[in-house]
């Protein structure tokens with residue numbers, strides 16, 4: 001399996017566990033125990049049961065007739081937007097909370113940017129009656145206020161982070177600081193980032209996405225291998241889940257779409273592979289946005305779930321090995337693509353997912369190509385942003 005990680009947590013030259021000594025015991029415990037726990041029969045039975053009855057899995061694989069005609073290929077959407085709480089984040093939150101319980105932890109801490117991971121975590125903690133503390137940048141709290149309310153109603157304590165740029169990167173730093181002082185808590189990371197074993201563990205848990213895609217395609221198309229799988233990438237969890245079971249199948253082209261904000265030639269971007277370089281962020285070696293002195297640069301994207309100044313280490317490796325091709329979409333392209341999906345299929349996508357949809361215009365398909373795009377989340381949280389651009393949308397229409 002190409003995603004396999006070595007015993008020190010490296011994917012080729014990327015990954016590892018660059019952590020303060022105070023976290024050593026916690027990280028070592030996870031490294032030693034997580035795999036045997038999450039592959040155990042008892043865990044899997046509980047995990048699958050919750051995914052089915054609580055989250056609503058399997059999520060549908062929806063054939064888009066109009067898109068297929070428009071792009072001259074068979075285009076399917078993997079509907080992660082239909083999950084309970086509105087995105088793929090819940091798969092990971094459930095998976096890790098079950099693990100935390102097995103490890104005997106009663107208190108869950110998590111960082112959140114857009115709030116989707118915070119809401120997913122607060123949701124499962126409510127279900128399992130666990131204490132839940134969410135760290136969120138003060139700026140993000142203002143931008144995503146409805147998610148702050150959701151977390152509070154669910155019973156989580158939301159701690160505003162006022163250091164740095166007051167966004168996701170700073171919330172991660174604050175969570176790590178808290179974890180060092182409270183080693184009895186479980187730190188639930190929301191993407192394929194952080195020190196080993198988090199990237200691999202989150203990918204393992206999210207691999208349910210490609211497991212289902214394979215089974216569904218086999219039924220519908222008579223073959224479990226599509227020609228393309230396309231996903232947006234922030235830290236990389238929905239992309240990792242969508243690619244996981246196809247990594248060894250070279251007939252499947254894997255495309256990850258970064259958010260380039262105002263463009264890769266500007267400073268207002270979140271495209272860490274296109275614009276970044278090798279460095280250490282949040283405990284792992286990977287591609288990050290940094291200046292010459294190695295200071296982390298702020299990431300920008302209209303989509304709050306994608307403005308992270310790095311990618312999961314496995315993706316840096318898959319990029320160098322040319323197994324995953326990286327594209328990028330700007331704010332403008334994503335907004336337009338989101339609007340087009342809404343009007344052609346009646347699905348308002350999360351702005352994150354809209355970046356993946358925008359990539360359709362950049363690829364030349366063959367008529368028989370089977371294309372799966374992961375729709376990582378629903379757009380309810382983004383309607384104010386869509387609304388702001390509504391006037392522009394009518395211009396798009398008159399241009400086409």
Ligand SMILES: *Cc1c(COP(=O)(O)O)cnc(C)c1O
Nearest residue numbers: 234235236237238305352376377
């Ligand atoms: C968080 C989020 C993302 C980005 O995170 P990944 O770990 O890269 O998947 C994408 N889409 C939605 C809807 C999200 O909430």
